[in-house]
Amino acid sequence: MTMSSRNTEPQQADHPHYAWLREQLDEAQRDGDQGLILLLSDGLEFAQACNAAWHRILEAAQGNLVGMEVVDKTLSRYAAILQDASEPGRFRAQFFDANGFSGHATYDTPEDVLERLVQDGYREPAAGAMNTLSQTREWSLGTLMAHLIAKLNAGKLTYREMQDEMHAADARLT
Structure with a gap:
Protein backbone atom coordinates (compact mmCIF):
# COMPACT_ATOMS: atom_id res chain seq x y z
CA MET A 1 0.00 0.00 0.00
CA SER A 134 -25.10 -23.76 -3.52
CA GLN A 135 -28.81 -23.60 -2.68
CA THR A 136 -29.89 -24.57 -6.21
CA ARG A 137 -30.95 -27.85 -7.79
CA GLU A 138 -28.17 -27.52 -10.40
CA TRP A 139 -25.52 -27.26 -7.70
CA SER A 140 -26.90 -30.31 -5.88
CA LEU A 141 -26.94 -32.41 -9.04
CA GLY A 142 -23.52 -31.19 -10.16
CA THR A 143 -21.96 -31.93 -6.79
CA LEU A 144 -23.56 -35.37 -6.72
CA MET A 145 -22.35 -36.07 -10.26
CA ALA A 146 -18.76 -35.16 -9.31
CA HIS A 147 -19.00 -37.47 -6.28
CA LEU A 148 -20.43 -40.32 -8.37
CA ILE A 149 -17.76 -39.94 -11.04
CA ALA A 150 -15.08 -40.16 -8.34
CA LYS A 151 -16.71 -43.37 -7.04
CA LEU A 152 -16.93 -44.76 -10.58
CA ASN A 153 -13.26 -43.95 -11.23
CA ALA A 154 -12.30 -45.63 -7.95
CA GLY A 155 -14.17 -48.78 -8.98
CA LYS A 156 -16.73 -48.44 -6.18
CA LEU A 157 -19.74 -48.51 -8.52
CA THR A 158 -20.57 -49.34 -12.11
CA TYR A 159 -21.56 -46.89 -14.80
CA ARG A 160 -25.13 -48.22 -14.67
CA GLU A 161 -25.26 -47.75 -10.88
CA MET A 162 -23.99 -44.18 -11.32
CA GLN A 163 -26.74 -43.49 -13.87
CA ASP A 164 -29.38 -44.98 -11.58
CA GLU A 165 -28.24 -42.79 -8.66
CA MET A 166 -28.31 -39.68 -10.85
CA HIS A 167 -31.83 -40.44 -12.11
CA ALA A 168 -33.03 -41.05 -8.55
CA ALA A 169 -31.49 -37.78 -7.35
CA ASP A 170 -32.98 -35.90 -10.31
CA ALA A 171 -36.42 -37.27 -9.46
CA ARG A 172 -36.05 -36.31 -5.76
CA LEU A 173 -34.99 -32.75 -6.62
CA THR A 174 -37.72 -32.15 -9.23
Whole structure:
Protein backbone atom coordinates (compact mmCIF):
# COMPACT_ATOMS: atom_id res chain seq x y z
CA MET A 1 0.00 0.00 0.00
CA THR A 2 1.28 3.46 -0.85
CA MET A 3 0.25 6.84 0.44
CA SER A 4 -1.24 9.42 -1.88
CA SER A 5 0.71 12.68 -2.09
CA ARG A 6 -2.52 14.71 -1.90
CA ASN A 7 -3.95 13.38 1.34
CA THR A 8 -3.47 10.73 3.99
CA GLU A 9 -5.92 8.22 2.47
CA PRO A 10 -4.15 4.92 1.68
CA GLN A 11 -4.09 3.85 -1.97
CA GLN A 12 -3.64 0.32 -3.27
CA ALA A 13 -0.71 -0.35 -5.57
CA ASP A 14 -1.54 -1.06 -9.19
CA HIS A 15 -2.09 -4.52 -10.64
CA PRO A 16 1.40 -6.06 -11.09
CA HIS A 17 1.01 -6.62 -14.84
CA TYR A 18 -0.14 -3.04 -15.38
CA ALA A 19 2.66 -1.66 -13.21
CA TRP A 20 5.25 -3.72 -15.11
CA LEU A 21 3.86 -2.67 -18.50
CA ARG A 22 3.81 1.03 -17.55
CA GLU A 23 7.41 0.78 -16.32
CA GLN A 24 8.55 -0.90 -19.53
CA LEU A 25 6.62 1.57 -21.68
CA ASP A 26 8.10 4.54 -19.82
CA GLU A 27 11.60 3.12 -20.30
CA ALA A 28 11.00 2.49 -24.01
CA GLN A 29 9.75 6.06 -24.40
CA ARG A 30 12.83 7.42 -22.62
CA ASP A 31 15.03 5.34 -24.93
CA GLY A 32 13.02 6.32 -28.01
CA ASP A 33 12.51 2.64 -28.95
CA GLN A 34 9.50 3.03 -31.26
CA GLY A 35 9.23 -0.69 -32.02
CA LEU A 36 9.06 -1.60 -28.35
CA ILE A 37 6.63 1.26 -27.67
CA LEU A 38 4.33 -0.09 -30.38
CA LEU A 39 4.60 -3.64 -29.07
CA LEU A 40 3.95 -2.67 -25.45
CA SER A 41 1.10 -0.33 -26.41
CA ASP A 42 -0.76 -3.30 -27.89
CA GLY A 43 -1.11 -4.75 -24.39
CA LEU A 44 -2.06 -1.51 -22.67
CA GLU A 45 -5.85 -1.87 -23.01
CA PHE A 46 -5.75 -5.34 -21.41
CA ALA A 47 -3.45 -4.11 -18.63
CA GLN A 48 -5.70 -1.10 -17.94
CA ALA A 49 -8.76 -3.38 -17.70
CA CYS A 50 -6.85 -5.60 -15.25
CA ASN A 51 -5.80 -2.59 -13.21
CA ALA A 52 -9.33 -1.17 -13.01
CA ALA A 53 -10.69 -4.57 -11.90
CA TRP A 54 -7.82 -4.97 -9.40
CA HIS A 55 -8.76 -1.69 -7.72
CA ARG A 56 -12.54 -2.45 -7.78
CA ILE A 57 -12.00 -5.82 -6.12
CA LEU A 58 -9.51 -4.54 -3.56
CA GLU A 59 -11.93 -1.78 -2.61
CA ALA A 60 -14.79 -4.27 -2.26
CA ALA A 61 -12.58 -6.58 -0.16
CA GLN A 62 -11.92 -3.77 2.33
CA GLY A 63 -8.48 -5.09 3.20
CA ASN A 64 -9.32 -8.79 3.40
CA LEU A 65 -9.10 -10.76 0.16
CA VAL A 66 -9.68 -14.13 1.86
CA GLY A 67 -13.31 -15.03 1.20
CA MET A 68 -13.63 -12.60 -1.70
CA GLU A 69 -15.72 -13.94 -4.58
CA VAL A 70 -15.38 -12.71 -8.16
CA VAL A 71 -17.15 -13.43 -11.44
CA ASP A 72 -16.10 -13.36 -15.09
CA LYS A 73 -17.66 -11.16 -17.78
CA THR A 74 -20.16 -13.87 -18.79
CA LEU A 75 -21.50 -13.89 -15.23
CA SER A 76 -21.32 -17.68 -15.32
CA ARG A 77 -17.89 -18.60 -13.90
CA TYR A 78 -16.87 -17.69 -10.38
CA ALA A 79 -13.85 -17.94 -8.13
CA ALA A 80 -13.32 -17.46 -4.41
CA ILE A 81 -10.03 -16.60 -2.72
CA LEU A 82 -9.55 -19.00 0.18
CA GLN A 83 -6.87 -20.35 2.49
CA ASP A 84 -5.66 -23.62 1.03
CA ALA A 85 -6.47 -26.48 3.41
CA SER A 86 -4.19 -28.94 1.61
CA GLU A 87 -1.18 -26.59 1.63
CA PRO A 88 -1.13 -24.65 4.92
CA GLY A 89 0.12 -21.09 4.60
CA ARG A 90 -0.88 -20.88 0.93
CA PHE A 91 -4.02 -19.61 -0.76
CA ARG A 92 -6.25 -20.87 -3.53
CA ALA A 93 -8.54 -19.70 -6.24
CA GLN A 94 -11.52 -22.03 -5.82
CA PHE A 95 -13.45 -22.13 -9.09
CA PHE A 96 -17.18 -22.83 -9.28
CA ASP A 97 -20.25 -22.30 -11.39
CA ALA A 98 -23.94 -23.18 -11.24
CA ASN A 99 -23.05 -26.90 -11.23
CA GLY A 100 -20.67 -26.78 -8.26
CA PHE A 101 -16.91 -26.74 -7.83
CA SER A 102 -14.77 -27.10 -10.91
CA GLY A 103 -11.18 -26.95 -9.66
CA HIS A 104 -8.65 -24.79 -7.90
CA ALA A 105 -5.20 -23.26 -8.26
CA THR A 106 -2.80 -22.58 -5.40
CA TYR A 107 -0.62 -19.49 -4.85
CA ASP A 108 1.59 -18.02 -2.14
CA THR A 109 -0.53 -14.98 -1.21
CA PRO A 110 -4.12 -13.77 -1.62
CA GLU A 111 -2.75 -10.97 -3.81
CA ASP A 112 -1.11 -13.55 -6.09
CA VAL A 113 -4.48 -15.28 -6.40
CA LEU A 114 -6.21 -12.02 -7.27
CA GLU A 115 -3.49 -11.05 -9.76
CA ARG A 116 -4.04 -14.29 -11.68
CA LEU A 117 -7.84 -14.18 -11.44
CA VAL A 118 -7.99 -10.65 -12.83
CA GLN A 119 -5.71 -11.61 -15.73
CA ASP A 120 -7.93 -14.63 -16.41
CA GLY A 121 -11.02 -12.43 -16.71
CA TYR A 122 -12.55 -12.61 -13.23
CA ARG A 123 -13.05 -8.88 -12.86
CA GLU A 124 -16.14 -8.12 -10.83
CA PRO A 125 -16.86 -8.66 -7.13
CA ALA A 126 -19.57 -11.27 -6.59
CA ALA A 127 -20.25 -11.34 -2.85
CA GLY A 128 -22.47 -14.23 -1.79
CA ALA A 129 -22.37 -16.04 -5.15
CA MET A 130 -21.29 -19.39 -3.70
CA ASN A 131 -23.94 -19.24 -1.00
CA THR A 132 -26.64 -18.41 -3.55
CA LEU A 133 -25.59 -21.02 -6.11
CA SER A 134 -25.10 -23.76 -3.52
CA GLN A 135 -28.81 -23.60 -2.68
CA THR A 136 -29.89 -24.57 -6.21
CA ARG A 137 -30.95 -27.85 -7.79
CA GLU A 138 -28.17 -27.52 -10.40
CA TRP A 139 -25.52 -27.26 -7.70
CA SER A 140 -26.90 -30.31 -5.88
CA LEU A 141 -26.94 -32.41 -9.04
CA GLY A 142 -23.52 -31.19 -10.16
CA THR A 143 -21.96 -31.93 -6.79
CA LEU A 144 -23.56 -35.37 -6.72
CA MET A 145 -22.35 -36.07 -10.26
CA ALA A 146 -18.76 -35.16 -9.31
CA HIS A 147 -19.00 -37.47 -6.28
CA LEU A 148 -20.43 -40.32 -8.37
CA ILE A 149 -17.76 -39.94 -11.04
CA ALA A 150 -15.08 -40.16 -8.34
CA LYS A 151 -16.71 -43.37 -7.04
CA LEU A 152 -16.93 -44.76 -10.58
CA ASN A 153 -13.26 -43.95 -11.23
CA ALA A 154 -12.30 -45.63 -7.95
CA GLY A 155 -14.17 -48.78 -8.98
CA LYS A 156 -16.73 -48.44 -6.18
CA LEU A 157 -19.74 -48.51 -8.52
CA THR A 158 -20.57 -49.34 -12.11
CA TYR A 159 -21.56 -46.89 -14.80
CA ARG A 160 -25.13 -48.22 -14.67
CA GLU A 161 -25.26 -47.75 -10.88
CA MET A 162 -23.99 -44.18 -11.32
CA GLN A 163 -26.74 -43.49 -13.87
CA ASP A 164 -29.38 -44.98 -11.58
CA GLU A 165 -28.24 -42.79 -8.66
CA MET A 166 -28.31 -39.68 -10.85
CA HIS A 167 -31.83 -40.44 -12.11
CA ALA A 168 -33.03 -41.05 -8.55
CA ALA A 169 -31.49 -37.78 -7.35
CA ASP A 170 -32.98 -35.90 -10.31
CA ALA A 171 -36.42 -37.27 -9.46
CA ARG A 172 -36.05 -36.31 -5.76
CA LEU A 173 -34.99 -32.75 -6.62
CA THR A 174 -37.72 -32.15 -9.23
